[in-house]
Amino acid sequence: MKVLGIETSCDETGVAIYDTGAGLLAHNLHSQIDLHAVYGGVVPELASRDHIRHLPLLLKRTLADAGIDAGRIDAVAYTAGPGLAGALLVGASVAESFALARGIPALPVHHLEGHLLSPLLAADPPAFPFVALLVSGGHTQLMRVRGVGDYALLGESVDDAAGEAFDKTAKLLGLGYPGGPQLAKLAEEGRPGQFRLPRPMLHSGDLDFSFSGLKTAVLNVVSAPDWRPGQAADLAAEFQQAVVDVLCAKALAALKKVGLKTLVVAGGVGANRCLRETLDAALARRGGRVHYPEPALCTDNGAMIAFAGALRFAAGERGAKIATVSIRPRW
Ligand code: KG4
Numbered sequence: 001m002k003v004l005g006i007e008t009s010c011d012e013t014g015v016a017i018y019d020t021g022a023g024l025l026a027h028n029l030h031s032q033i034d035l036h037a038v039y040g041g042v043v044p045e046l047a048s049r050d051h052i053r054h055l056p057l058l059l060k061r062t063l064a065d066a067g068i069d070a071g072r073i074d075a076v077a078y079t080a081g082p083g084l085a086g087a088l089l090v091g092a093s094v095a096e097s098f099a100l101a102r103g104i105p106a107l108p109v110h111h112l113e114g115h116l117l118s119p120l121l122a123a124d125p126p127a128f129p130f131v132a133l134l135v136s137g138g139h140t141q142l143m144r145v146r147g148v149g150d151y152a153l154l155g156e157s158v159d160d161a162a163g164e165a166f167d168k169t170a171k172l173l174g175l176g177y178p179g180g181p182q183l184a185k186l187a188e189e190g191r192p193g194q195f196r197l198p199r200p201m202l203h204s205g206d207l208d209f210s211f212s213g214l215k216t217a218v219l220n221v222v223s224a225p226d227w228r229p230g231q232a233a234d235l236a237a238e239f240q241q242a243v244v245d246v247l248c249a250k251a252l253a254a255l256k257k258v259g260l261k262t263l264v265v266a267g268g269v270g271a272n273r274c275l276r277e278t279l280d281a282a283l284a285r286r287g288g289r290v291h292y293p294e295p296a297l298c299t300d301n302g303a304m305i306a307f308a309g310a311l312r313f314a315a316g317e318r319g320a321k322i323a324t325v326s327i328r329p330r331w
């Protein structure tokens, strides 16, 4: 069975074809980073228009890469939310139209479910159950995952997401867009501990997070009269360490709470090297293991949506009987 996956929730156009027997047949991504960089953030209207421009081309190329024609697709999965309304509508319209034209099901997929299941696409996938740490630009969540569709929220950020904190702090330090990876790169040159930033909610006794105060603490440092731009790498390193300390402590607490030793990390911040090294070492000491998506599938992509759709299709889901383009930006 072959499932076409379409992702257009934010600033990446992603298309992929997943075959339940042969695995991922093809996946293509078009990033809009250059388009939004001059504005220092994603401009929703420009994002929608760029998805319109690239999605049909990517669709054609992905079918060609997979070596099949459109008639061989059995179902279409698309990101229905959460995300930017206009951007989501582009993917939903194309997916529903494609499915209607071919008389096949269209399955709306939750963007975070795509991220959450993406480590299962790896060569050595984790077995259920596991704890998932979802760390993206819009969400920071800990979930207990017993199987496809069986998710229990254990804790989440009460304000900014970890990726959002990285991006906003990068802006405070005058770094370009997208900020997260640039801040992480600068942090590699710095020394944590030269500044002392808080570890928000580290001892809150629950599995929730808070990152907006950390960003404010950075603002206070860079606004002080004795701040020198030459200290940016040290401040970046301390900021990164603070985020990693909290993410790691809460992930371990979540594993302890539900009695598991397998952690899955997904979402853009999961690409962070310091986070990976810290979690790997902590889990190794406890006889556990951390699973990540392959690096190319850490950030938004069509493969995770095709895969999540394929699992749902295999579980008997068939989508709406009458084609409807319905999106859920705040799902
Ligand atoms: O999952 P994703 O691609 O999109 C969302 O669904 O949000 O995550 C993007 C987020 C951004 O905030 C970006 O700054 C952050 O992931 N990010 C990183 C790194 N790479 C991406 N944050 C820290 N370190 C990185 N290496």
Ligand code: ZN
Binding pocket: 111, 115, 136, 137, 267, 268, 299, 300
């Ligand atoms: Zn995402």
